[in-house]
Amino acid sequence: VELTDHNQREFEEIIEAAHRISADIGLHVEHTLRVGLQEPLSPEEQVSLLDRVLAELRAACEKLGDQKGLLSLAFSATSLVEKAIRLRMAPASNSPGEAAGIEFLEANGISPQKVQPTPIFHEREIPMMAGYVRLEDIKLWPGNKRLEIHLAQFEQENRRPPSQEELRDIMTDELRLPGLPPHDQFKIRELARSIANNGVQRPPILAYDGTLLDGNRRVTACQHILESPDFSPAEKRRVQNILVWRLSEYAGPEDQHAVIVALNFEPEYRLRWPDYIRAREIFEQWHALILMERRTPSRGRETELKKQLARQYAISPNDVNRYLKMMMWAGEFEDYLTNDRNKNPHEVRHVSNEYFQYFDEIAKGRTGRKGRGVAQTLDENEGLKHLLFDLLYEGKIDNFTWIRDFKYLDGELYKNLERARKEPDVVAAQDLVEGALAEAKARNQEITHGENAKIAGFVAFLEKLPVSAFRDKITEESLNGLLRALELVREHVEARLKEKHA
Amino acid sequence: MTKVLYETGILDGLARETRKTGLNEAEAADVVAESVTALYKAVRSGKEIRDAAAFLVRVSYNRASDRFRRMPLTRPLDSAKELVTQPVVETITPEEDERRRALMVTKVRELLPSLGPTQRRVVAYIVDAVEDGDEDVPEERIAADLGLSQPAVHLAKWRGLNRLADLAREAGLVSNHYRLQPSKHIEEDAAATDAAEEIPGREN
Numbered sequence: 001v002e003l004t005d006h007n008q009r010e011f012e013e014i015i016e017a018a019h020r021i022s023a024d025i026g027l028h029v030e031h032t033l034r035v036g037l038q039e040p041l042s043p044e045e046q047v048s049l050l051d052r053v054l055a056e057l058r059a060a061c062e063k064l065g066d067q068k069g070l071l072s073l074a075f076s077a078t079s080l081v082e083k084a085i086r087l088r089m090a091p092a093s094n095s096p097g098e099a100a101g102i103e104f105l106e107a108n109g110i111s112p113q114k115v116q117p118t119p120i121f122h123e124r125e126i127p128m129m130a131g132y133v134r135l136e137d138i139k140l141w142p143g144n145k146r147l148e149i150h151l152a153q154f155e156q157e158n159r160r161p162p163s164q165e166e167l168r169d170i171m172t173d174e175l176r177l178p179g180l181p182p183h184d185q186f187k188i189r190e191l192a193r194s195i196a197n198n199g200v201q202r203p204p205i206l207a208y209d210g211t212l213l214d215g216n217r218r219v220t221a222c223q224h225i226l227e228s229p230d231f232s233p234a235e236k237r238r239v240q241n242i243l244v245w246r247l248s249e250y251a252g253p254e255d256q257h258a259v260i261v262a263l264n265f266e267p268e269y270r271l272r273w274p275d276y277i278r279a280r281e282i283f284e285q286w287h288a289l290i291l292m293e294r295r296t297p298s299r300g301r302e303t304e305l306k307k308q309l310a311r312q313y314a315i316s317p318n319d320v321n322r323y324l325k326m327m328m329w330a331g332e333f334e335d336y337l338t339n340d341r342n343k344n345p346h347e348v349r350h351v352s353n354e355y356f357q358y359f360d361e362i363a364k365g366r367t368g369r370k371g372r373g374v375a376q377t378l379d380e381n382e383g384l385k386h387l388l389f390d391l392l393y394e395g396k397i398d399n400f401t402w403i404r405d406f407k408y409l410d411g412e413l414y415k416n417l418e419r420a421r422k423e424p425d426v427v428a429a430q431d432l433v434e435g436a437l438a439e440a441k442a443r444n445q446e447i448t449h450g451e452n453a454k455i456a457g458f459v460a461f462l463e464k465l466p467v468s469a470f471r472d473k474i475t476e477e478s479l480n481g482l483l484r485a486l487e488l489v490r491e492h493v494e495a496r497l498k499e500k501h502a
Numbered sequence: 503m504t505k506v507l508y509e510t511g512i513l514d515g516l517a518r519e520t521r522k523t524g525l526n527e528a529e530a531a532d533v534v535a536e537s538v539t540a541l542y543k544a545v546r547s548g549k550e551i552r553d554a555a556a557f558l559v560r561v562s563y564n565r566a567s568d569r570f571r572r573m574p575l576t577r578p579l580d581s582a583k584e585l586v587t588q589p590v591v592e593t594i595t596p597e598e599d600e601r602r603r604a605l606m607v608t609k610v611r612e613l614l615p616s617l618g619p620t621q622r623r624v625v626a627y628i629v630d631a632v633e634d635g636d637e638d639v640p641e642e643r644i645a646a647d648l649g650l651s652q653p654a655v656h657l658a659k660w661r662g663l664n665r666l667a668d669l670a671r672e673a674g675l676v677s678n679h680y681r682l683q684p685s686k687h688i689e690e691d692a693a694a695t696d697a698a699e700e701i702p703g704r705e706n
Contacts, residue, residue, distance in 0.1 A: 010603055011670055017564065021560060035515040050513075
């Protein structure tokens with residue numbers, strides 16, 4: 001061996017590597033964690049680092065063919081970077097610390113007191129204090145998952161988080177964000193009228209530091225009552241101070257989680273988080289669980305994990321399954337429109353939210369238990385899938401039941417749907433889609449059920465066929481086929497006719 | 503996974519610490535990204551990761567060192583009147599690098615019989631891991647796999663690698679001034695272990 005400098009360096013490096021990879025680094029780990037918390041990177045550095053990490057992970061997932069991982073990254077990448085910006089750039093007014101000073105008042109003869117018996121949320125006893133607070137002291141909670149898309153969109157456009165007033169305007173629909181459906185999404189005006197009539201029926205719940213865990217809509221509705229000329233002075237006076245429940249200083253994140261789960265996942269007659277938001281939460285938790293597994297979980301283990309998730313969120317394992325499937329399709333939908341069609345991701349997510357139930361319909365029929373399903377048809381035809389996504393995004397699928405008929409795909413249907421995609425008028429396009437699907441369904445039924453019509457047509461065709469055609473036009477192969485078919489059916493036909501005339 | 507890592511602040515810490523080794527911001531970000539990806543691959547391949555933070559610290563340190571090793575040497579131009587440095591590009595192809603490493607691993611193995619039995623087992627285990635590209639070989643794992651106590655592994659490794667460096671120096675396989683440099687806490691640990699008399703597997 002030639003003992004060059006290079007070889008010497010290589011030998012030294014092997015010894016160094018052997019030392020490094022097995023070094024006792026307990027103190028170094030602690031130090032690194034401490035540095036991370038005490039000297040966080042600047043927001044720009046954070047975003048740049050996260051971008052780099054996610055890009056590297058995405059490349060690894062692609063190389064390993066890890067579709068689930070890729071999908072999970074597609075969902076987490078934007079929200080993670082946005083979260084980094086939000087957390088690091090949020091003004092002090094949004095930090096829990098400032099809200100820590102929220103004070104109880106004596107009002108309506110009620111002084112602050114323990115809530116008794118201790119309330120239970122999601123099987124957990126959570127001690128709370130009840131009392132009145134000034135409405136103006138309550139800060140809306142930007143961390144509310146219900147507002148996640150809206151906040152991210154606002155921040156992308158304005159490069160800052162919304163103020164409390166802007167947050168309220170978003171909730172009352174006075175601040176319109178592109179892609180939002182044209183109606184009062186949070187139904188604040190209806191709720192305000194109800195509160196003006198009946199008062200706040202259930203106290204909003206605050207964390208000890210004043211974070212509004214439950215009741216963003218109620219508090220916004222009360223603020224709306226105070227500012228709107230539609231309410232009387234007496235009605236306004238009634239909402240100046242409102243009764244709230246506040247968690248104790250000993251409550252931990254698990255308690256807050258229990259409150260959120262109980263009030264947003266447990267069945268109840270209130271406007272819960274939209275299915276899309278709930279499904280996103282489940283989907284993210286599912287991937288976190290999968291990533292914590294030491295090896296790819298078996299089918300049995302997956303079922304166990306789904307049951308665990310179902311318990312955690314007070315839903316059934318079937319709902320977990322359904323949400324996961326729907327999110328897979330929503331993910332494909334968002335991925336296609338964002339990357340291939342260059343649509344704004346937030347606008348796309350609003351549409352996902354609005355049409356989320358449609359993904360349930362799309363997800364059906366992959367197993368083929370009742371024949372070929374929509375999911376299977378779309379899986380096998382990328383073009384049709386993208387066509388459906390475009391139509392959905394443009395509001396040209398007016399009814400989720402239409403999705404079911406996409407399984408009757410044939411050339412004619414594809415052509416007609418293409419026409420609908422190009423049609424600029426949404427209502428006209430909806431008519432085209434409906435007609436195209438109805439025709440495709442009829443054609444399919446004709447193929448599978450129209451025996452008599454077909455035989456009649458064939459008989460008429462044969463009877464009209466000139467004899468010379470058998471000599472000049474019809475190939476030997478066709479002649480053989482015809483003869484074979486006629487011989488095959490002859491026996492059945494004669495037996496059946498004999499039976500009928502007997 | 504990334505979300506959890508981000509929220510613990512470990513990514514910030516890794517980036518800061520990696521920069522202290524002399525890498526610039528972009529290079530440090532690359533190292534952090536590679537380390538997180540290595541963690542993902544390790545988890546996916548079913549490798550047992552007892553401490554994700556320790557894994558990341560170890561791998562990022564390893565990757566940062568590796569980057570240094572592969573950096574082209576720089577030297578001042580003789581003819582330059584100003585203090586200008588010009589890279590002397592040493593183009594080492596990955597194949598050449600791999601061939602050279604394989605050759606030197608063979609040389610390391612040839613020296614192993616000169617170590618004591620426990621040192622030999624421990625160092626051979628680690629050299630195998632280096633060869634396999636394993637970047638996270640905690641002493642607990644070595645101890646469990648070889649049926650030794652962790653202090654015994656700790657001591658045998660430190661002494662074995664030092665002995666290996668001495669032997670390599672004598673054979674001219676490393677430069678005359680090469681010494682294995684432990685981090686401060688490792689030295690302290692070794693000193694503390696030296697002070698203990700009854701260490702299972704202790705040899706020298």
